[in-house]
Amino acid sequence: MSMNPDRIDEALLPEDDRAIKFLPRYRGLKVIGPIVCGFLNTSGGSLICGANSREAIMGLENVHSLVHDVEQGLANGISPGALVSVQAHEVGTKNVLIIEVPAGKDLPYAFENVIYILDNYEIKKADIEIIRDMVLRKQTEPERWERRFSSIDIQKDLDIHEINSTVDAVVERARLTFRDRNSTIRILEDLGLCRYGRLTNGGDVIFGANPAIRHPQIRVRAACFTKSKGDDSYIDMKSFEGPLVPILEEVFHFIQRNTPTISTFEKGSLIRRDEKLYPIAAIREGLVNAFVHRDYSNFSGGITIEIYPDHLKIENAGRFPEGVTADNLLSGHISILRNPDIAHVLYLRGLMEMLGRGSVMIKKACEERGLPAPTWSEEEHSVTLTFFAREITPEVTPEVTPEVEKLLGVLRGEISRRDLQDILGLKDNEHFRKAYLLPALHENMIEMTLPDKPKSSRQKYRLTKKGKALIEGFHV
Structure with missing residues (x-):
């Protein structure tokens, strides 16, 4: 069966349509804002502008210019601040606007001071009883780890270079407007990482000069082993600690350094193509997910990278969020974020784009490379993503550099x-x-x-x- 080029597939949206809203044309923030707010206050969802259904694609004009307007409008209109992904996508020969909304962690959310919910697939204003229930539940639920105050000395222990790098990246992408770029406190407040002049744990993890002093569980351990089974001999091993984004980049380069480059010649071509054993985009997405979804409250946890000749493991502390399983990860789902504040900063920096679709992208990238499908597994205190190298059979000559x-x-x-x-x-x-x-x-x-x-x-x-x-x- 041939693929319909004008159909929105699971690489962009999950197959489950229950939390997907379609708008045939862009109708402005007065329409989009309440829908996004309703998704935040319930279980998340996706909004597609420029389509009536997956198959009925109308398309939008000047869709890329709309992205900035929608991002800014939602940032200004949604309260409290929330992570919402706004992206333009090509579907066949047409363009659509896809807005992905994870389930909110800080209920109730309002758009322009009105609280909306998703009820029986319809967006409507929340009544007083629903609002009271949201507020009571928020008061009784424990404050999540990333929102608790850190003991960091905000005057001495911040990595100012990393803060400036974040500001530059955010401004370049025009995803947030800072009130005062010369005030560190204002910047941190605008990023949702500082309250009453005190930095949160999430802010410490991202911008602390050495957050491992206060949070030893943020360390990352990585090792490359010579054999896959029965041997703990390693050829490279390192422990990483520091602000989140630089560590993310260092761990990524460790993996790249310790995975071979495969050289192939395409049929009918004399040009050699060099590629890393595992798709670079898939490895980066897997790492970002580990840093964003890990359980930072587990003081004995962390992230562990293990590289073997025939597979690679990325393990992070914690379990799947409620409602997420290894099976529905492969089919795509709306992201349920354990650490939305940390995820928000990575999104603003351009390091996290595909809310709820990262697992689908990882699987697809491996399939396109001819690799076995990756697997996700859950133990009592950890989640592991495993990539597998191409199997070598007697009929196949392995590719080497x-x-x-x-x-x-x-x-x-x-x-x-x-x-x-x-x-x-x-x-x-x-x-x-x-x-x-x-x-x-x-x-x-x-x-x-x-x-x-x-x-x-x-x-x-x-x-x-x-x-x-x-x-x-x-x-x-």
Whole structure:
């Protein structure tokens, strides 16, 4: 069956239409605002302007200019502030505006001082009894961890460079207007991370110079192992701590550094295409989700990255939010945010775009690369996303980088690292390690003669059965 190019598919929207509203044309904030407010006060939803249904796409003119207007209008009209994603999308030859709204955490929400709800698929004003119930529930529910006040000294312990970087990124994307860019307190208040002159835990995690002093659970541990089972020998290991966004970037680069680059030639082309083993966009989305959805209140928790030759794990403390399962993650759902304040800052910075659709994008990116579908699993205190490398079968020759191919071509018997470099004519130790040695170990093409002593001066390397089989394939 051919795909209808003028149909909104699950990559943009979940298949469940119960929390989706369609507007055939853009009708202004007076119509959009109450719908968004109603979604916030119930279980979230999606609003599509420029369509009557998934199949009936009318399209909008100048849709990209509408994004800024809608973002600003909702930011000014919705109270208290909330994370709402506004994006323009192409559907076939037409453009639509998609507004994604997660379930709100700070009920009741109002648009222009009026509280709306979604009742039996219709948006309506909340009556006094519903408003009273919302207020009473808010008073009895415990304050979430990110909203509690931090013990940070707001005058001494902030990373001012990171605050300025955030302001620059937000202003560039025109997603928020700051009252006073020269006032740190005002900036933090505008971002929803400061009240009464005190920084919240969420603000500490994002902008504290060293938040791990107060919150040791924010540390990230990452390791790259030589084998997939029964061996804890590693070739790279690091612990990360600091403000959230720089740590997110450092962990991403750790993964990129420790996953091999695959070189392929497209059919009928002499041009080589180099790609990382796992889709870059999928890895970044998986990391962002781990930082946003983790349970920061679990002081023994954290984020753990484990890289093996045939799979990669991203594990974060916490469990799936209520109503979320491993199955509906793969089909798409409206995001239920555990830490909406932290998520809001990442969204404003352009690091988080697909509310509720990240898991669908991850799955699709892996499928397009020819990789097995990723999996999400839940344990008692953690959630794990696992990526799988392409399976190697006797009928399929594994793809390796030119550097690894050269290394395998000269490795006969057991040879030391220094001798290998001399044979290959390489003087740069770090380049040899990252481009030749680590990828070959990671792909289980070579192995150490002393795996229990990876840094021994007597260490040598030899081909594995997999490496020997590949060499035989090279010389067929």
